[in-house]
Amino acid sequence: MSDARANILRRLRAAPAGLTQPYSDWSVLRDRDWSIDDQVGLFRTMAESVNARVIDCVAPEDASRPLPSWDSVLAEDCAARGVRRLAVSAPLAAPLQALWTGSPNRPEIILTADRDTLFSVDAGLTTARGGIAETGSLILWPGPTEPRMLSLVPPRHIALLRTSRLHPTLWHAMTENGWASQMPTNVVLVTGPSKTSDIEQTLVFGVHGPKDLLILLINDH
Amino acid sequence: MTTGPPPSAPVFRPLPTGPVTEVYLFGTCLVDLFTPSAGVSTVRLLQREGVRVIFPQGQSCCGQPAYNSGHPEEARTVARAQIPLFCKDIPIVIPSGSCGGMIRQHWPHLFAGQPEEAAARAIAARVWELSEFLVHVLKVSLEDHGTPETVTWHSSCHAMREMGLTDEPKRLLGQLKNVTVAPLQRERECCGFGGTFAVRHADVSAAMVADKCADIEGTGAATVLGGDCGCLMNISGALEHKGSAVGSQHLADYLWERTK
Amino acid sequence: MSHSSAPHDFRAGIDAGLHDTTLRANFRRAMDGLMTKRARQFEDPQEWTRLRALGQEIRQRALSKLPDLLERLEENCTRNGIRVHWAEDVAQANAIILEILQQRGITTVVKGKSMVSEEMHLNAFLGGHGIRALEADLGEYIIQLAGQMPCHIVMPAIHLNKTQIADLFADKLGTSPDGQDAEALTAIAREKLREEFRTAGAGISGVNFPVAETGTLCLIENEGNGRMVTTVPPVHIAVTGIEKVVENLEDVTPLLRLLTRSATGQPITTYVNMISGPRRGADQDGPQEVHLVLIDFGRSRVYADPETRQTLQCIRCAACMNHCPVYVRVGGHAYGGVYPGPIGKILTPQLNGLADYPDHPSASSLCNACVEVCPVKIPIAQMLVRLRNEKAGQGTGAVQDAGSGASRVEDAAWKAWAATYSTPLAYRVASAALTAAGNALPASAPLLKAWTSVRKKPRFAAQSLHRTLKEMGVADE
Numbered sequence: 036m037s038d039a040r041a042n043i044l045r046r047l048r049a050a051p052a053g054l055t056q057p058y059s060d061w062s063v064l065r066d067r068d069w070s071i072d073d074q075v076g077l078f079r080t081m082a083e084s085v086n087a088r089v090i091d092c093v094a095p096e097d098a099s100r101p102l103p104s105w106d107s108v109l110a111e112d113c114a115a116r117g118v119r120r121l122a123v124s125a126p127l128a129a130p131l132q133a134l135w136t137g138s139p140n141r142p143e144i145i146l147t148a149d150r151d152t153l154f155s156v157d158a159g160l161t162t163a164r165g166g167i168a169e170t171g172s173l174i175l176w177p178g179p180t181e182p183r184m185l186s187l188v189p190p191r192h193i194a195l196l197r198t199s200r201l202h203p204t205l206w207h208a209m210t211e212n213g214w215a216s217q218m219p220t221n222v223v224l225v226t227g228p229s230k231t232s233d234i235e236q237t238l239v240f241g242v243h244g245p246k247d248l249l250i251l252l253i254n255d256h
Numbered sequence: 257m258t259t260g261p262p263p264s265a266p267v268f269r270p271l272p273t274g275p276v277t278e279v280y281l282f283g284t285c286l287v288d289l290f291t292p293s294a295g296v297s298t299v300r301l302l303q304r305e306g307v308r309v310i311f312p313q314g315q316s317c318c319g320q321p322a323y324n325s326g327h328p329e330e331a332r333t334v335a336r337a338q339i340p341l342f343c344k345d346i347p348i349v350i351p352s353g354s355c356g357g358m359i360r361q362h363w364p365h366l367f368a369g370q371p372e373e374a375a376a377r378a379i380a381a382r383v384w385e386l387s388e389f390l391v392h393v394l395k396v397s398l399e400d401h402g403t404p405e406t407v408t409w410h411s412s413c414h415a416m417r418e419m420g421l422t423d424e425p426k427r428l429l430g431q432l433k434n435v436t437v438a439p440l441q442r443e444r445e446c447c448g449f450g451g452t453f454a455v456r457h458a459d460v461s462a463a464m465v466a467d468k469c470a471d472i473e474g475t476g477a478a479t480v481l482g483g484d485c486g487c488l489m490n491i492s493g494a495l496e497h498k499g500s501a502v503g504s505q506h507l508a509d510y511l512w513e514r515t516k
Numbered sequence: 517m518s519h520s521s522a523p524h525d526f527r528a529g530i531d532a533g534l535h536d537t538t539l540r541a542n543f544r545r546a547m548d549g550l551m552t553k554r555a556r557q558f559e560d561p562q563e564w565t566r567l568r569a570l571g572q573e574i575r576q577r578a579l580s581k582l583p584d585l586l587e588r589l590e591e592n593c594t595r596n597g598i599r600v601h602w603a604e605d606v607a608q609a610n611a612i613i614l615e616i617l618q619q620r621g622i623t624t625v626v627k628g629k630s631m632v633s634e635e636m637h638l639n640a641f642l643g644g645h646g647i648r649a650l651e652a653d654l655g656e657y658i659i660q661l662a663g664q665m666p667c668h669i670v671m672p673a674i675h676l677n678k679t680q681i682a683d684l685f686a687d688k689l690g691t692s693p694d695g696q697d698a699e700a701l702t703a704i705a706r707e708k709l710r711e712e713f714r715t716a717g718a719g720i721s722g723v724n725f726p727v728a729e730t731g732t733l734c735l736i737e738n739e740g741n742g743r744m745v746t747t748v749p750p751v752h753i754a755v756t757g758i759e760k761v762v763e764n765l766e767d768v769t770p771l772l773r774l775l776t777r778s779a780t781g782q783p784i785t786t787y788v789n790m791i792s793g794p795r796r797g798a799d800q801d802g803p804q805e806v807h808l809v810l811i812d813f814g815r816s817r818v819y820a821d822p823e824t825r826q827t828l829q830c831i832r833c834a835a836c837m838n839h840c841p842v843y844v845r846v847g848g849h850a851y852g853g854v855y856p857g858p859i860g861k862i863l864t865p866q867l868n869g870l871a872d873y874p875d876h877p878s879a880s881s882l883c884n885a886c887v888e889v890c891p892v893k894i895p896i897a898q899m900l901v902r903l904r905n906e907k908a909g910q911g912t913g914a915v916q917d918a919g920s921g922a923s924r925v926e927d928a929a930w931k932a933w934a935a936t937y938s939t940p941l942a943y944r945v946a947s948a949a950l951t952a953a954g955n956a957l958p959a960s961a962p963l964l965k966a967w968t969s970v971r972k973k974p975r976f977a978a979q980s981l982h983r984t985l986k987e988m989g990v991a992d993e
């Protein structure tokens with residue numbers, strides 16, 4: 036096995052120099068002069084084009100805009116879609132519990148990383164670390180407070196995204212936030228619900244991942 | 257289904273500086289033996305624009321048949337024999353995108369590291385496909401004397417993808433007021449010629465040319481036009497074999513006949 | 517790499533593909549759809565030109581430093597807790613994976629899409645050792661049930677229609693064959709596989725972009741099977757070719773854009789996984805172990821020649837096959853091997869030898885449709901010509917089995933051709949003879965026969981262009 040490593044590297048090192056490109060022009064990715072409003076609009080268009088649902092809302096304490104609070108949008112959507120058991124990421128559990136206490140017909144809030152429980156809940160609620168306007172993608176950054184499976188195995192995924200966390204492109208998100216020096220064990224970009232077109236190129240949503248993706252777009256920019 | 261225009265930006269070619277009064281004609285081996293009329297029409301179209309045409313009698317072939325068949329040595333032998341015949345610094349006009357592509361794209365590669373490399377590169381830079389030359393360099397304007405007719409156009413792969421032609425032939429046809437061009441459904445798809453491919457993989461090639469013929473017949477055109485004798489030989493051979501009424505012609509012949 | 521088996525018979529596969537009208541119709545429709553979707557993504561020629569230049573540069577830059585980047589990748593993966601293994605050939609790679617699984621008593625693995633694992637015939641190998649390997653990508657799952665090879669690298673089951681799939685499911689899974697549409701068939705597969713994800717001992721995946729700078733494995737997919745196999749089971753094993761590594765994390769961004777837009781006409785796939793190790797610290801889930809198996813399988817030989825090295829720039833988008841007039845007519849299975857279409861034509865004979873795949877280099881009209889769309893600008897046609905040279909013994913000998921297709925008869929014919937066409941006098945004599953008497957050649961003459969099966973015999977003109985122009989007084993200088 037160690038021979039394999041040495042042999043491969045030896046063969047590669049023995050090869051003559053080939054084509055190389057010392058310099059690249061990155062402007063095709065870099066140059067984006069979109070205002071935050073442009074980015075919000077583009078994000079929505081792109082996310083909706085792949086069947087994500089995007090609903091504008093605000094934080095519960097924010098009364099500056101005529102938009103509903105995210106927790107009430109969430110409660111309504113859960114009621115409308117029959118979500119009874121909602122698994123949530125840790126930082127959201129306590130606030131949601133507090134907001135919903137005393138209100139009738141709220142789904143059960145479940146705080147767990149247990150695999151089998153997550154396979155059985157109706158929906159998973161996560162935060163998004165950011166969003167990518169150009170493709171309508173969520174940047175998920177699971178870790179100690181948010182299991183990876185929370186956004187993956189329940190049939191519905193609901194994500195909270197702040198408009199102030201939008202980036203024009205993945206390249207901007209990555210370079211402006213210095214990802215390269217702090218990659219967690221898992222970063223996942225999510226663009227719409229799970230889908231396939233493996234059968235006759237017919238688009239079908241909900242293969243192995245969630246069939247439904249709801250983005251609660253918290254307007255805070 | 258049409259696959260749309262090429263996604264790459266058109267190749268930009270610097271035009272010759274100053275007026276062009278003299279050109280070489282590289283006739284190509286297929287035109288020489290099978291469709292000499294296309295060569296003659298090329299000469300007439302050029303002469304009508306006041307251009308003096310030189311046809312070095314020592315010429316034969318660009319070397320492509322051997323080059324594409326795994327025999328670069330023989331390709332080089334033949335290509336090398338052409339080099340001294342085209343040494344004046346004037347444009348070389350070719351009634352074929354494929355032979356043009358061979359010289360433009362592949363001669364520099366074929367002669368890399370050889371004594372003739374510089375000469376081969378110089379020639380490559382002076383090569384023009386006929387329609388490209390008529391449109392961009394001579395900027396011809398054509399007067400149609402023919403009767404109303406519908407034709408269709410087959411664009412050769414090498415003209416498009418090696419010479420970087422876009423719509424030059426169709427711009428010329430567009431100048432003929434009595435001619436309607438009915439586009440093919442799959443104008444950009446190969447006709448299945450590919451030199452020895454047509455005999456080595458005869459059944460695949462046959463399926464390709466059968467589809468091409470069906471596409472051509474579906475346009476309702478009386479004639480299919482092309483700029484490459486290889487494609488035309490393949491397509492017309494297949495059309496004739498199936499007893500089709502659609503005729504075929506090289507663009508040079510068609511342009512000359514309608515405008516002379 | 518052994519020559520024990522007979523060479524792959526491209527023509528036999530072609531026959532099957534060409535004469536199956538259902539297959540041809542399925543393919544045509546599918547490829548038309550993919551071409552249209554891709555074209556919509558690259559409507560701005562400026563952007564396309566600049567983006568693909570960037571993609572090509574990134575791949576060439578990475579290849580130019582390949583051994584260093586592999587060491588850096590290993591170092592950073594190791595720091596992240598990923599265990600890195602190296603394999604020169606299929607046997608070594610399979611043994612590495614078997615050992616990992618056996619040591620942990622694992623008997624079921626779920627797999628994401630991986631072309632490298634197809635090169636390894638991994639499923640059959642593990643099956644032979646009592647380990648069940650289940651494909652989880654829907655297309656691969658269907659193919660596995662059917663006992664076939666993928667016929668397209670992005671859409672493995674594109675040659676089957678829903679009726680065929682419903683019958684297959686009925687036969688293998690006992691579901692009803694009637695009234696099943698794509699949605700219902702997908703739901704059947706979802707149910708079957710969900711339980712497998714939950715209980716499998718290990719997940720096996722490929723990698724689209726291993727990043728040297730951060731020790732990150734990027735994996736893209738639409739279904740969520742990739743997330744499942746790399747998240748749920750306690751062990752994740754990733755396999756990838758040594759050529760795939762890129763230098764910096766940011767290099768992923770243009771390649772990702774080019775890949776998804778070229779492959780399926782999507783601006784991005786549903787999921788882009790960036791995996792940088794097993795669960796760490798207070799992480800709540802994720803595999804306890806992540807392994808990376810770096811495989812060579814002939815790639816270092818392809819790398820040894822600067823021209824053929826360009827083959828390794830490939831990011832496996834399949835655009836070349838989607839646009840290929842030969843592929844669309846013969847189907848993926850004609851190509852044998854793992855990689856069909858233009859990339860298969862240049863890669864398979866280089867990895868496995870020209871003797872085993874003698875027809876691959878010639879099965880192209882050199883129409884350049886692939887070259888026009890390749891997002892990393894691999895000169896595929898130039899590579900095909902190079903392989904033809906190698907096969908005929910006129911290359912540098914860098915490719916395995918160079919010279920295996922050399923033929924004295926062909927060599928002699930080309931020599932005679934060259935002698936005639938390079939000597940004006942000889943050419944004049946020959947062309948005079950052909951124009952005078954060439955048409956007397958019977959349509960059944962060797963070469964001509966293949967031509968005349970569907971075409972009229974070409975007719976020599978009565979007089980050559982040379983003579984005609986001389987008579988017209990055109991200058992000969």
Ligand code: SF4
Binds near residue numbers: 830832835890893
């Ligand atoms: S050769 Fe180019 S077009 Fe073909 S799969 Fe590879 S990257 Fe895509």
